[in-house]
Every structure is written in structure tokens, then in C-alpha cells.
Amino acid sequence: MKLSFTEENKKQKKAQEFNTDIDEDNYIGEKGTSIFGGWLGDHDKRTKKSFRAFLVLLLAFVLLIGGTVFSVKGSINYKAFVKGNTTDIGVTLNYSVSNAKVTLKNVFSDKNHDLTIVQLGYSSQSHELLPAQGINYGINIITKSKEDIPANLKVEYGLLGTDGDGYLFLKGKLKEQSYQVFLTNHLDLSVDENYEVDNNTAKLSDELSLTSEISRNSYQNMDDNGIVTDNEDEGLLDKVNFRVNSYSDSTKIYDGSFLKSDGSINYEKVIDVMALSDLKSSTKQLIQKGKEQLKAIDLRIEEYEGRLNINEKDTQSQELLDEAKEQKEKVEKKQMEYEEQLKNYSNIIFSKKDFGKTQTEVNIIEESKLNAK
DSSP states (O other), X not given: OOOOHHHHHHHHHHHHHHHSOOOTTTXXXXXSOBOOOSTTSOOOHHHHHHHHHHHHHHHHHHHHXXXXXXXXXXXXXXXXXXXXXXXXXXXXXXXXXXXXXXXXXXXXXXXXSSXXXXXXXXOHHHXXXXXXXXXXXXXXXXXXXXXXXOTXXXXXXXXXXXXXXXXXXXXXXXXXXXXXXEEEEOOOTTSOTTOOOOHHHHHHHHHHHHHHHHHHHOTTOBOTTSOBOXXXXXXXXXXXXXXXXXXXXXXXXXXXXXXXXXXXXXXXXXXXXXXXXXXXXXXXXXXXXXXXXXXXXXXXXXHHHHHHHHXXXXXXXXXXXXXXXXXXXXXXXXXXXXXXXXXXXXXXXXOGGGGOSOBOOOEEEEGGGGTOO
């Protein structure tokens, strides 16, 4: 029987397919395993797609691990930075029991770092809740080792007047590191404000209570401002804390000395640099602003008077002239007040007695005593 051209052609085609040489690069064995060939395996489209997906997953995994490591390292470095520097200026500190609030207004040191001063701002409310005499506060400094404290360190805490800011003086060349300072309130506000606790008893009580309370909570509990925080509300010691580093960027440096030639603290210079200099500067700005206002008012007065010389019946110009003259009197009166204020700032002299009865005792507590968790 004779085959048609189409059927014969199909048979020849099948025979050719049967005798075709095996392409080892693309051959799939009986069990579905691929025979690798060429660069990075076979060149099947499905294989290439799977390989690209694998590379994407691998890259994502590497980035995840790298990001995690970087984040942990960054967090550790930031905590080390916070722990090693002065607490941010402007931070509000809350006393743990009375809830009185004070502000870390300034930290200053002189050029040779012989004296470091911390200025705490008291609001009217905090003056009601806290003692007005420095003797009724406790000063506690926590450090890794007592060797980190200058052998000749002298401390003092007092308030400038009964309604002024608090000043903590640290006299002695501190090391280039931070120190955790705790101020404790010793005054029982249920008794007369002039009541003073026994200094020796307070010193011992401070150290025992402070180490006990911090140990219970953990000295490592520190927020982003370098302030040790409490986990529990069981503390009976009314306290605030902050960090001080005489060499921090946020610590302002006075290009001179805060000490007199005999080595004692020059309180007049301290107040002049830390408080009065800003007051003088702001008052001078107010005086300059007043001078500019007076010039502008004089120009208006000249203009209105000129109009009235031309037309005496110009009632609107007369009203404007009267208002300008009245305004000038007010500005001139203010100018006199500002000038007198600036004169007082320049003539005032502060001394140790202006800080009242100050606290000069200090507890130096080593971190090892805190049993930090």
C-alpha cells in the first residue's frame, strides 16, 4: 500500500527526532534531575527564574542581618554617648517624691576646668515645695571608682537668694568623663522652713537610702537624657539626678578663670558670666530697640506737625500727632527703666553670703556598691 506524502513525511520526521543527538546542557533525566552544563547551571528559563528569586532572597537576608547588626551597634554607641556626656541643657528634672520640677539651665566650666558649675532653675512652684537653703540638700556623686574623683575636690550647693536658681559648684580638675550627680531633699516641709537636719545623720541616711533604692531598680535604667529612672514607687528619698561632664560640647567654657588668685571661688565672676551677662545683653537690646522706636515716632511727629502748619483745621493729623506724642512718653519712660536696670546689673556685686547656708558635704558612691543588674 502506498503512503501518502503527508504520512510519509510524518514518519521521516519522527525518525529524525529519534536519532537527534542529546543536548547534555538541557537534558532532563528520568528522575527529573538536571545535568549541569554551561555557566552556573543549565539555561532553562524556569531554572534562570528560580535562580534569580534565590539571589533576591539571599540579598534580602544579608541586608536584614546587616541592618540588625548596624541598629544594635548604633543603639550601643548612642547609649555610650548619652552616658558619657552632660545631660541636655533645658531638660526638666522631677523630684521623685515631692514632684517639684527644676530645670537644668546651664553647665559651665572655666578654661582650665578648675571649677565646674551646674545651674538649676527653680519655678515659683518648686520654691514652694523645696527648701531655700542649700544646707537642706544632699550631694551624691556616683562614679566607677573613687580614684576618678580629684583628691582635692570640694563641692558646694546653694540658692542665690530665697527665690533664685540653685548652683552646684564642683571645685577640682575633673577627669574627661561624666559623673552621675544625685541631689536629695532633706527638708521635711511639715516643719518650719528654717529647720535644718543634722548634717552627719543626713549624710549617712543619703548613702544608705540612695544605694538601696538604686540597687532595687538598677543603675542601668537610664533614659535618653542620661537620667537614672525608677522602676518602682517605693523610694522614700526625694531626689533628682543628672550627668555632668566638664568636657562635653554642651558644657559652656568661660575663657578665663572662675577662681581668685588665692584659689577661692569668685562668686561675683560666676554670676556675672552665667546670669548677669545674658540679662545685660537682653537689656541692651531692649534699649537699642527703644531708640529705634523713638526715631520712628519723631519722624511721625515731624510729619503731622508739618501738615498742621499747612492746615490748622486738619483734625485727623491733630489726633495722630497727639497719639504719637503719648506713645513717645511711654517709650521714653521704659527707656529710663531699662537704663536704670542695666546700671543696677553693672553695679551689683555677689559674694558667698548671697547663696545663704550652703551644703559642702558630699557622698562619693562607687557603682560596685549599687549591685547594678
